[in-house]
Amino acid sequence: MSELHWLSAVEAAQAITARKLSPVELTAALLARIERLDPKLHAFIRLDAEAAMATAKAAEAEIAAGRPRGPLHGVPVGIKDIIDVAGLPTTCHSKVLIDRVAAADAVCVSRLRGAGAIVLGKLSTHEFAIGGPSFDLPWPPARNPWNPDHHPGGSSSGSGAGIAAGLFPLALGSDTGGSVRNPASACGIVGLKPTYGLVSRRGVFPLSFTLDHVGPLTRTVADNALLLDTIAGHDSLDPGSAAATAADYAGALEGGVRGLRIGFIRHFHETDLPADPEVAAGLENVARELRGLGAEIRNVSLPSLGEFGAVNRIILQSEAWAIHGPWLRERPGDYGQLSRRRLMAGAFISGSDYVQAQRRRLEMIAAVEAALREVDVLMCASAMDPASRIEDAAETERTYPRQARTPFNVTGHPALAMMAGLSAKGLPLSVQFVGRYFAEATVFQVARAWERAAGTDRKRPPIG
């Protein structure tokens, strides 16, 4: 079996179950690739190679003994370094928590282990999952495998870079203002922010209690559904956990889009934040293709991106200040400049403004719910620009907020970002699909139809 690093998780799991592939062979191949490529990509903060190989050997023995653990038995996974893995530091990519070792696995990690996955290590993030690529932290920022001179998006930057580079087939990220979907967009992979409360946040370092989501990053839609199948479900000890039962997300992928009504939110990228022409053309191409596959494409209007962004920022910064205020008062110099600026903003937002934002939020939820009564799925831009050069701080500062992801953190609807094509310079362009609450299966169905039509799952960065 050649090019093990490009196997999807579904393919790897099938080969392992059929005993055509050994978990040890797969893990060793990925560790060798990490050793070769990660010195220029910086996807990892901490690689736990020894433990990964030990787990792979145990998996091999269990499978040989006819004791399969679950659908991911023997499949490697990377974990964003704000998510606890027992015995490893959860640094949040920050000097502030550099020595904080997790006593237990986060619930999502525990579920992955229960399904037999192999944890490879902890992945780069923007400090405390906020800000942007920074060079004043204890570890360098991750870089984009499509062109390492460019950023890979964030804050789940190591998750995005590692998936796109073939360092691992599955990764966990978190998404408070778009942090799973941003790297998915910049790196040309698949990233899902599930419905608020579908995946437990217990054991994940918080950024904003009412906006935080844990989500899967993968190279294929089928892998994304498989990973969500594994981590979704009620957690009675997470106060934000939804009571809804998780569905079978991997089961209905190939249903196609014939007869589905898709609402295209054009004003996001046409007037609210006018997109780069290549991004706009890519979105129109996706709409045209889906129409050709039998979907009905309708125009839909929602509140403006500026307003969604303001509500997201007021809530996020107020809640984050409640977490970081004590450290920012005592040790502001232990933060990088970008996150220090973002996190201190909450000190200047009043309690009244916070409550007003939460009240306006319910009106925004009503607007999206009304739209989703008329259509089955929404589609819109994710990023308005291809990824900028990582060392061009001014351009990154200009382009990072030019996105349409925060609306669905505000409303909690499931939202998936994936590749829409490639720019003339060879950088990924992106599209976003949004569904009704707990209708991730329909979002996957649309995403899979586009993936199958465009072959986005077969596009590889020129990284070797």
Next chain:
Amino acid sequence: MGPQRGVPMDKQMLELLARRARLDKALAEFPEDVAAAAAQAESAVARMKAPTDPRAEPWPPMRVGSGL
């Protein structure tokens, strides 16, 4: 207490609010970052449309859930 909506924050008000938030150390060591943080907050608050209906409720809802 945050800046009053629509009133630009001057240096004096910024320092007052920063000290009230007990950001004295940050104010001494990183005054530009404190000013940038205040400007971000001011911009976000200015861009938000507050609900006009006095009965508009917040989300997440202020009611007892199954977790209590």
